[in-house]
Every structure is written in C-alpha cells, then in structure tokens.
Amino acid sequence: MRHNLDTVDRIIRGVVGIWxxxxxxxxxxxxRRTTAAIVGIAGIGLLQNTVTGFCGFNGLLGLDSTEERCDDC
Known part of the structure; x- marks a missing residue:
C-alpha cells in the first residue's frame, strides 16, 4: 500500500482521531450509545490513517499530499 498522507496530514488526523x-x-x-458508536468509529478510522499513512478516500479521489513540490517552478 502506497502512502498518500504527508506528515502534517497525519498529525492533524491523529489529533482529531484522539479527540x-x-x-x-x-x-x-x-x-448516548449511537453517538458514541458513530464518533468512535470515525476516530478509529482517523487513527488508522495516521498509523498507516494511507487514506482510502483520498486514494479514490486521486489526492496525494506526499507529492514533492517544486519550489523552483
């Protein structure tokens, strides 16, 4: 699996996931069990993105924040 999240994305997703x-x-x-389940699943998903460095939704949309940027362009 190829990484598609850069360091900043991973940190933000980790903080929001813990929250x-x-x-x-x-x-x-x-x-409020239903709310707890929905929010908990979302948090676990974001923490999974943080650990693996891969987001399936970004992959579906073709987004990749790890691409090197050209400062001279």
Whole structure:
C-alpha cells in the first residue's frame, strides 16, 4: 500500500482521531450509545490513517499530499 498522507496530514488526523475517541467515551458515559458508536468509529478510522499513512478516500479521489513540490517552478 502506497502512502498518500504527508506528515502534517497525519498529525492533524491523529489529533482529531484522539479527540473523537474522547468524545465517544463522553457520549458513552451519558448513555448516548449511537453517538458514541458513530464518533468512535470515525476516530478509529482517523487513527488508522495516521498509523498507516494511507487514506482510502483520498486514494479514490486521486489526492496525494506526499507529492514533492517544486519550489523552483
């Protein structure tokens, strides 16, 4: 599997993923199970993107933030 996320994307997804997991635990504590499940799955998905460096949705759209940019162009 080819990486399609650069370092900045991975850091942002990691922070948002951790935040969503915390929101899911909070929702679970107040007995909002559906909200907790949806937010928890989204958080786990973002953390999976962070660990692997690959986002399937970006792959489907043809987006790749790891491409080297030409500063001289």
């Amino acid at each position: 969503l997991i915390m929101v899911a635990f909070t929702a679970l504590r107040v007995r």
